Amino acid sequence: MTGLFISLIIFSSFSAAAAEQSHFYYPGRTNGLDGVQGPRSPTAEEGRAQFAPRPVLKNTPSLSPAATLNRVSSVFNAINPLPPEVDHAVAPVFREEYQPVMPDIPGPERNSSAACETRSIREKFGEVRSQDGLGWCFASVAADFLSFYGKMKVSSFGLALRSYSRAQRSAPGPMSELFGGQLDFAINQGVKGGVCLESELPSNDYLISRVAAIAQKNGQPMTDKELRSAFASFLVQALNSAQALEGKSLQELAADEEGSCRVVTAIQLMFPKLTTFQILSAFTSTRSSREAFDLLVSFTCRPSPPKLPKNFSWIVAHSSSRINSKKGKDLLPLIDSLVTLKQPVAIIYDLKPFMQVEDSEFKHVSIVVGREFRDGKCQYLVRNSFGPACGGYRPPYNDNRHCDRGHFWITEEDIKNHVVQAEFAR
């Protein structure tokens, strides 16, 4: 290893630049939570003064991974000085242009097994999650992180609902358009607002499984159209239709008995253990369907904060892709150091090079859980959240050498070319 060189551009945790890059980021973020007036946003000058770009670390001789991480952390502290007690959701948003010290920095050279020591924390996470019919990669990853550090099996379904329900009202569009979310927001909601366990709120139960089971067991009780509709988006439908219940009194709901019943039935698919009364009371005692869903989660599992290590904090690192010829080149040393220390690191990356999808703009988030010298290259193991199947990956990522039960191996070049952001706990 000739040396580790670090160059990281850090904006704030809720960078508007990230919102532009990633589809799972909320649009139109402002400084309020649930529409409540938040603290005054600093002026542009105040923002620049507080978050002025700091010099990036110069090229350094070989550092140990721990030393590398310490140096990285010191940069993060300098640039993103949000105190831990500040809720990210009410933190002001800053966007700061950054001028690189070194525009093109080589990553670690690893052309031998000795230079690419095997590391794995795969077993600590268990089987991969399945996002099912819902676009909540951010919730799957957040649940994995909180499970890893809190030593529990956190429900990604509960975390997603909690995140959606606490998203700002100012975010335009119905809740279905918020499918896709923000990893650090979900982490924050889990840390501050509590989590449900998979045993209390199983992520694999409330979705398509039960509808399929009904169809199989009873010989298709629904028409094809109904079945397709239900499979395609029944949760989205439930979330959207729930808006019809917002702010209504019990008398008003009773007046539209048929409509109310339809919505309640849809919601009961998600929360089968709750009674009609509990569902209706959630909607009549809250101001919005988001708050109502938050309450429904609470009825179901009484979320409690995970027991995380002291001083748990969350770090977001953006690639300086506009400057470097390769997107993730500057993130590779950071990712590599975290893997060496056996710490999970989330990567936000282009999905199309790896998966049979047709949208080249789509960004996805997964976790790097291992490293190994394979086929003459240093490769990193990615824990995805699309279930254990491997057939949907593009060649060669779908073969036995690259994919195993929903995990797939990527090279350093893949990271340099396709990763735009890394997030981790410190």
Next chain:
Amino acid sequence: MMLTLLLILFSKASFPAIPAQLECVEGKIRFLYKKEMHEEAAAYCFSENRSYFLSKECRSGKCVAMQKPLCKLPPISGKGGVGSPGFQLCHAAGGSAQVIEFFDGKAWLSMDRCFFAEDSSYVDTGIFLARRGDCPAPK
């Protein structure tokens, strides 16, 4: 719970989306429904690393899950869409995507499948997505 494997077949599949070597068994699948696990008998095949999974009749390609036309379906996009790509494609094709577990003779393993009620055939959502990948690129 013990499962008796009544039949084990090793067969070679001839479809690019399916691995050449498959182990086929008369086994059981199970799934969560209202917090309770439901179990049923089924005949299916899986790859050596358990990353590919399909109903037995699909190994020859003669099943709805392997023959359903996919090339003219709308693009699978993450933008504004929901769920994993395999689930999206399965829904678009009129199938029923479902999270299940299957028994391989030693352990229960989770898997996503795309199920078609017409002939009760299914393949894992990855195989289904790979079939879409075999379509000619749009002009």
